[in-house]
Amino acid sequence: MGSSGSSTGDGDERVPTDERDSASEADDLSTEQLREQVEQKYDFENFGPREMDEMSAEEWEAAFDPDSWITGPELLDRVEADLKQRVLDRDVFARIERHEDYLLAYSDTGFAVVYPDGSVQGEGTVLRDVKPTIALCSMDDYDVPDVPEGEILPKPQEIPEGGTELGNWMLQIVAFAQVAAGLGLLGAGVFFNRGIIAIVAGVFFLVIAVGLFFTVANARLSDRFRAEEFRERLRAMNVESGERPDFLPVDEDGQIVDDQIDDEEAVLPPREDPDGA
Structure with a gap:
């Protein structure tokens, strides 16, 4: 009787553990399924502001693994290369400047300042176009093009009167x-x-x-x-002279003027603290 009761007790203790394992496997499976659905639903090669707005929080977490996000100078390098290629492809209208601590993209009506941690400040259509680029370039499996050489925007006098005749x-x-x-x-x-x-x-x-x-x-x-x-x-945009427009929050030395710019906006969700703090 005593051994029988002991055996029954051991079985009762194992049940919650088995249930937790099953629940964990179900959660992992649902995350994988959601990731597959996100990959089928969105074309990440043509990921833009509209697709970014459509994504729910669950889809975002499934698509972007926070443990593998690229940040720091490498993120700025990738964003620079991707944005310059988009400018050449006429998907984005902006001038790109790479600085040591940030990346500046601006047009005649807006700008975006990208920082190594993935946060961004700015306004206008440039900010809207840059946000998806930051998200994509933070993904390790997203292939960015090589950085185009030279000035990517033409001079005003180089623009022909019209297209092909x-x-x-x-x-x-x-x-x-x-x-x-x-x-x-x-x-x-x-x-x-x-x-x-x-x-x-x-x-x-x-x-x-x-x-x-x-x-x-x-x-x-x-x-x-x-x-x-x-x-x-x-x-x-002063492309011909090489000078920056007056509305940009950047001084002559390339330093950000904080009182001329809004608060930073995080594009990448914060990483979880591995120590649980």
Whole structure:
């Protein structure tokens, strides 16, 4: 009886341990499943502000492992390389400056100051574009491109008046063909008694030609407008002179002016203290 009671007691003591092990395995499995769902739901190669806003806290913790986050100077190096490549790809409009203790990205309307711990200060669209880059570059399995050499933004005078003219020339050729067909049908209907159908068809072709010519003119005007707008933004950033805009919270020596900038905002959640403090 005594040994039987002892055996039963040992079994009772083992039950909570087994339950805890099962619960732990279930938690690990659910985290893995959530991580797989996050990887399927979001395209981290094209991870941007919209995707960052959509992520829940649970998805964020599943996607970004705090024990493997990259911080320090290496994080600034990775953010610099990724941002410069995005500027070259025209995904981001900003000028990038790397300093020893921070990384500065700015445009004509906003800026972002990135620190080695992953925190950031700033305002405007540049801040919105930089946040996802910090998150991605903190991931060890995210491959960043090589740092592009030289100035990544063109000078204002280097911006062409518009894009390629190949598409416009093709539309003009089609429009001239429509004009020729329309005039031919009108002439056949009026002078050779081909009937009202030929006249209506000729007018129809001429209307199409006018629409195509209008499209070409509008495209060229839009290209010139965008080119001039781009030049003005570059001039506002003082790209040609190399000087910083006056609204930036950075003095001539490259030091951050604290009274001109908002509080820091953490992009990466804080790491857990391994000592439990």
